[in-house]
Amino acid sequence: MRVDDIDHDSGIGFTGAPRAVSSVTTPAPTDANDVEVLDYRFSLANERTFLAWIRTALGLLAGGVAVQTLAEQFSTSSLRRATAGGCALLALLIAAVAHRHWRRVEAAMRRGDPLPGSAMVPLLAIGVIAIATIATVAVMVA
Template sequence: MASKNGDGEPLDYRFSLANERTFLAWIRTALGLLAGGVAVQALAEQFAATGVRRVLAAACVSLAVAIAAVAHRQWRRVEAAMRRGDQLPESAMVPVLAIGVTGVALAAGTAVLVS
């Protein structure tokens, strides 16, 4: 039986599939950040400042863990809201990711220029 939205109409499966694609995009982003953190730790030995490599790697891995941890919860919240016919909930991860990636990029750029 198809799920109903708040108006008693069946939920269009395309919305559910779009929500799933968004979840998978968050997971891909987390995997990319995890791979970036591992690559920085393993390959970026030329940084002159001590500990920069470890800090950059830890920042990438921390962002990856945060995104992966929140992605499923956000997927469930959006799915439930659609089924109830409510407004879709906002995600705090969008600004966290934007600020985190900007910070990592600025730190990496600075480390490259100083080395």
């Protein structure tokens, strides 16, 4: 493939769903059971997003382990356990939801459908707010 053969358009439509890029994809499927071959750049971008969520989950898990083992200054062990457990639980939820979301986005892109919404951002925001609140109370009480 030559550089001149590549469509340098982003391939993203107004709906956020990837459009077919003629120089990289195959023609539209003729049978309802056929699935259009996806431009690999969209698939790789979806995978990078999934891996970013997994890194976030690993960071939360490491933070939970660190709080449980290193935060001896908390006056009550229940606040330490709540903070560490909250981190670990949020890490578990993010990892599970990230995989499900990756699969749904991949399938939607292959079908040419609009991309599905995600509960990841609100889940992470609410979880971090809850954990930060518990940690703040633990620091103030200590």
